[in-house]
Amino acid sequence: MLPNPSSTDNQEFQIGIGVFKESPKSFALFQISPKPGILFQDITTLLLDPKAFQDSIDIFVERFKDKKITVVAGIEARGFIFGPSIALALGAKFVPLRKPKKLPGEVIFEEYMLEYGTDRLEMHVGAVQEVDRALVVDDLIATGGTLCAAIKLLERAGAEVVECACIIEIPELKGRANPIAEKVRSNVKRQQRRPQLVVRANTKEIVFDQFPRAAFGGWH
Ligand SMILES: O=P(O)(O)OC[C@H]1O[C@H](OP(=O)(O)OP(=O)(O)O)[C@H](O)[C@@H]1O
Numbered sequence: 001m002l003p004n005p006s007s008t009d010n011q012e013f014q015i016g017i018g019v020f021k022e023s024p025k026s027f028a029l030f031q032i033s034p035k036p037g038i039l040f041q042d043i044t045t046l047l048l049d050p051k052a053f054q055d056s057i058d059i060f061v062e063r064f065k066d067k068k069i070t071v072v073a074g075i076e077a078r079g080f081i082f083g084p085s086i087a088l089a090l091g092a093k094f095v096p097l098r099k100p101k102k103l104p105g106e107v108i109f110e111e112y113m114l115e116y117g118t119d120r121l122e123m124h125v126g127a128v129q130e131v132d133r134a135l136v137v138d139d140l141i142a143t144g145g146t147l148c149a150a151i152k153l154l155e156r157a158g159a160e161v162v163e164c165a166c167i168i169e170i171p172e173l174k175g176r177a178n179p180i181a182e183k184v185r186s187n188v189k190r191q192q193r194r195p196q197l198v199v200r201a202n203t204k205e206i207v208f209d210q211f212p213r214a215a216f217g218g219w220h
């Protein structure tokens with residue numbers, strides 16, 4: 001359940017803070033739990049702040065603009081939020097990697113395990129070619145299973161996967177222990193030691209400047 005500004009109940013949502021590593025910018029980050037036992041990192045609060053949203057795109061574009069990327073592959077669903085803008089800015093084509101049975105044409109697919117189940121990514125046959133240099137975009141890396149499946153799909157089609165880019169990393173889930181780790185770059189560090197602001201179900205209470213801004217050097 002997402003915060004409802006008009007709600008009068010007392011349900012509480014935790015808000016963490018995300019900090020862009022390459023610029024002194026921060027944004028709010030909901031931590032809610034739509035699935036039992038999972039502390040869900042939700043990037044929709046970032047989207048409510050057009051400046052922070054633009055910054056998140058610009059940071060990716062800056063990093064990848066000289067890497068001869070010819071295809072940006074966005075992972076359904078939240079990779080579709082960030083991927084197309086990055087693709088247009090890089091002058092690259094955008095290829096959606098979709099969940100099962102959504103694409104109308106012939107597909108190749110990869111199955112993978114998630115923090116909370118299994119899933120499958122599909123890609124249209126012919127969407128990428130052997131000459132393509134790919135950037136994979138998603139909102140978040142948890143176990144790394146999704147990005148790993150995306151890389152396998154693109155490589156099976158002959159593309160070279162240059163890097164994977166996501167907004168947030170959940171270090172506790174050790175996605176970087178996955179063999180794909182050297183290809184993954186996240187551009188946000190969660191402020192784990194910072195006390196979390198707890199608000200009552202009211203998005204208007206998100207105050208971005210309430211938190212000291214901090215810059216972290218470099219990607220990792
Ligand atoms: O690193 P992993 O453990 O593979 O998890 C990361 C994936 O999980 C989330 O998507 P989800 O599978 O929940 O799908 P959705 O975006 O369609 O809701 C997230 O958007 C990533 O794609």
Ligand SMILES: Nc1ncnc2[nH]cnc12
Pocket residue numbers: 038039040041042114115140142143170
């Ligand atoms: N904890 C989490 N929050 C958001 N998306 C996720 N995908 C996998 N684990 C997740």
